[in-house]
Amino acid sequence: MTYRSILAVLDGSPASNAPLQAAFALGRRFDAYLEVLHVRPDPNLSLPLVGEGMSGALIDDVARELEESAKTNAERARRFYEDACRSVDLAPTDAGDKPLAGGFRPVWRSLVGREDSETAARGLLADLIVVARPDPGQDGAYAPALEAGLFETGRPVLVVPPSHQSLMARKVAIAWNATRESTRAAAAALPLLVEAESVTVLSVAESSGGQAPDPARLADYLVLHGVEARSKRVEAQRHAGNELISQASELGAELLVMGAYGHSRLREFVLGGATRDVLTNTEVPVLLAH
Structure with a gap:
């Protein structure tokens, strides 16, 4: 057994660079196909959770803040991916319909929707899913990629804390x-x-x-x-x-x-x-x- 297909899920937070670096290290180590996934939240799905009882103007303000936050995280996640590619002398590549075989291939996939749903769908055929550690400062916080990977795919999940930029596992x-x-x-x-x-x-x-x-x-x-x-x-x-x-x-x-x-x-x-x-x-x- 080896890892031939790895899925790294990045939410675009600063902490998400650590799982990306670990995924790159594992991908190179096992000559794996690596899909780097970022799911940009759909504001239409988020607003119903916060909009009840708000005025129209306030809802517009919240929608604008959600969109700006989503844009910032998407840009940061993409930048992390491009920097990681450059560090190993590879060109950033958008994911296609089929995985690329033959050596280490890190590709980028950006979607709009729910991170848990997309992680579950994309993770089913991954040998390993790599995610960031949940923020310990948010006790009981929902970690969508982690929980979807664990409970909805049946695949192993590697959880990487922000302090780790690679994975030696000696x-x-x-x-x-x-x-x-x-x-x-x-x-x-x-x-x-x-x-x-x-x-x-x-x-x-x-x-x-x-x-x-x-x-x-x-x-x-x-x-x-x-x-x-x-x-x-x-x-x-x-x-x-x-x-x-x-x-x-x-x-x-x-x-x-x-x-x-x-x-x-x-x-x-x-x-x-x-x-x-x-x-x-x-x-x-x-x-x-x-």
């Missing part, structure tokens, strides 16, 4: 709890694991006296794929997500691999507690699978 920590989600995450990370210098499987007992699944089982499975991994059982001294962050930090991990958990609420997906804790607090990229 040391990798895998959170293992013997679930479908954590198994899928480990399998999805295999292209990176086989090239890593150090891989550690972590199993966390979430309560005092609780029994953590045996991490050696996953380590034995990884050996079959050419990955030498250590295993470590840990009794959580805090919330499971924070314990994972602490353990990954002690290991010097440059990538954390884990299952993503959540549930549906009024047509939106809500990330589970441990998943949310990790995404909010970690400063290393996280590869997730649901």
Whole structure:
């Protein structure tokens, strides 16, 4: 298995340059087709959410602000893409109807609509989806690309914090709890694991006296794929997500691999507690699978 098709979703915020750089690094590493997607919000879809009870003049002002913000983000996202292309001596190329085979091919696709819907549609046939980490300052904020990628495509999602401009993944920590989600995450990370210098499987007992699944089982499975991994059982001294962050930090991990958990609420997906804790607090990229 390898990554031959990568989708990077950029919202145009300053933080979106980090996932773009990580996606470029992965694309070059695996000779992948890379589609860089920016979805410009449709003001007609946004206005009904804010327009109720407003005067006509105020609605016009809000519409103008939304349009200006969308334009700024679209221009910034395109600039990030063009700068990344220049850094590897490639010409910016607009995406066509079919992916380009034969080596690293980064292409640009700009659409108007809903970021979650377009991420779900374009991500179905991506080997890996790359997105920015949600803003930890907005507790509980909806992260459309992340949640659509996780819960609507069935594909792995790499979440990159703003502090990371590439993805080395020489040391990798895998959170293992013997679930479908954590198994899928480990399998999805295999292209990176086989090239890593150090891989550690972590199993966390979430309560005092609780029994953590045996991490050696996953380590034995990884050996079959050419990955030498250590295993470590840990009794959580805090919330499971924070314990994972602490353990990954002690290991010097440059990538954390884990299952993503959540549930549906009024047509939106809500990330589970441990998943949310990790995404909010970690400063290393996280590869997730649901």
